Amino acid sequence: MAAARRRAFDDTAFPFSQRSCGVGPELSRPPQNDGMKKNARMTGATGLKIRRATLADAVPWTLLFDADGPRAEVEKYLARGEQWLAEQGGEVVGQMVLMETRADIWEIMNIAVADACKGQGIGTAMLKKAKSLATQRGAQRLEVGTGNSSLRELAFYQRFGFRIIGVDFDFFVRRWGKATKQGGIPLRDMIRMEMVLKAAS
Template identity: 40%
Template sequence: MEATISRTDHPDRDLLRLADESEASVADYVGRSTCYTARIGTQTVGQYLLLHTRPFTAELVSLAVHEAWQGRGIGRRLVGHAIRTARESGFRRLELGTGDAGIGQIALYEKCGLRIVGIDPDYFTRFYPVPITENGIQLRHMVRMRIELE
């Protein structure tokens, strides 16, 4: 069964926390974003938020797939959907930020056409009150990625 992706006004809070452990960070952008969910039947299996950040620029934030559904191509479909949606909405650039220890996420984004364009040094140690560990490594830096949509 293939996932269908559609817009919703009700983000799945568990997925928001899976994607971003900072309630303050989520509270900052969730109300300014458009949420898209992937569903199989009536079950939400993944989601992402699209945030208009600057003229002609959107940011893909809080992409997450429920752990039981990971490794089945849902993340790739969500990223592809985000790219198409941003392009169709008139954006010329899609950006995102992810943790430097998120090797799998970085590889996924690269496979979908995004490229690393910079590092925000010590982002996670400056803005997150509790250390976050991923793949056995404490997150420190935010890897900034981008795809041009023109």
């Protein structure tokens, strides 16, 4: 089972990730009024809506596994946290899971954007939503973790304002039972990052 899960986690060519990202004639959008255009500018992606998932929503496992695994570990924080869905043109094009991990600290446990939709500001819009939600709930810090070999993600989070605060050595080795590779770099350690939202009183 572990090998099967590992293959699923490594495979980024999922049908879900190859969707058209809500554009094209089959998903043409109605004309936008000024209010809709203003909202689109605020989210950073035209026609993007970010909402909390409900029990009626299908769990977007493909996107969850794009960011993390194995399934047993994902299910743990999915059950305890909040999943938020990014929709565009009637399709789910991104998702994130937020969870209060300690008093006054919220963490982005999982975040992913469909491959065909990357580079359109969807990931940034979700980070803004996460920051807003954590602030509204009185959190002092927002945290996120990513792999040492995830160079694009490390740059992305730091551009948004996260700072590296530590390294969980051999985190992924413990999780998977061995070191894997990402872009030729051994994936071993979890890089821990945080954003201070307000000073502790």
